[in-house]
Amino acid sequence: MEHLRAVDDPLYAAYVLILVLGLRRGEVLGLVWDGVNLSEQQLWISHQLNRVGDRLLHRETTKTDDSTASLPLPGLCVTALRHRQRTQEDARKTAGEKWRASNLVFTTRNGTPVEPRNFNRAFTAHCRRAGVPVIRVHDTRHTCASLLAALDVHPRVSMRILRHSQISMTMDVYTRIPTPETRAALDWLNRSLDNPSES
Incomplete structure (x- = not known):
């Protein structure tokens, strides 16, 4: 920019x-x-x-x-x-x-x-x-959605900004973005499965 x-x-x-x-x-x-x-x-x-x-x-x-x-x-x-x-x-x-x-x-x-x-x-x-x-110009919509998700903007707010007609369109992007909580949960799961005695 x-x-x-x-x-x-x-x-x-x-x-x-x-x-x-x-x-x-x-x-x-x-x-x-x-x-x-x-x-x-x-x-x-x-x-x-x-x-x-x-x-x-x-x-x-x-x-x-x-x-x-x-x-x-x-x-x-x-x-x-x-x-x-x-x-x-x-x-x-x-x-x-x-x-x-x-x-x-x-x-x-x-x-x-x-x-x-x-x-x-x-x-x-x-x-x-x-x-x-x-990227294609249209892919900037996905970029915008990804940035909103990474900033922990509520999906309903993102839906309004992006003017999606259905929340499922917005959630499709949100489910692809690893949040810190998702990463922490998967790290915990990894430790549990890798060394069950530690959990």
Whole structure:
């Protein structure tokens, strides 16, 4: 993340949102400024941007109420989005008449929507430059869930952050994360089985 901030990447805030809040690619690329309240530190995911065949579609989400509920914005996200507002305004001024006005948070230097495939390519390139394992953009949701689990965030809270429709989806991640208690229990079991007289 430091590298992205240092090079002033226009998609820095998008990367922050997918890692911290577990947003899907279509959700982050479809995010509209009307759904961002920086003073109240709230975010509403109401739109998605996806490529369907040869068309780029920006449409309202049709997911469950939980998936379109508001999310609190942590300070890191607020700072990144404020920076995005400034860089987008600078891009608008630079583009002049070529600017394509929209309400999208993430746009190209001319104001057009970010092509999802280009977002994937940029994400992959940044992973390589940072020397971290290359993962799919969608896998950042698992990364977010894993981090929440490692921080002992209650599964129901994680379910709300990730906007999973069922707790089983969230628990699937939680059951793969070894907690300190799990490790201690397995160490105790190991000692018991390895040397039964000690237990």
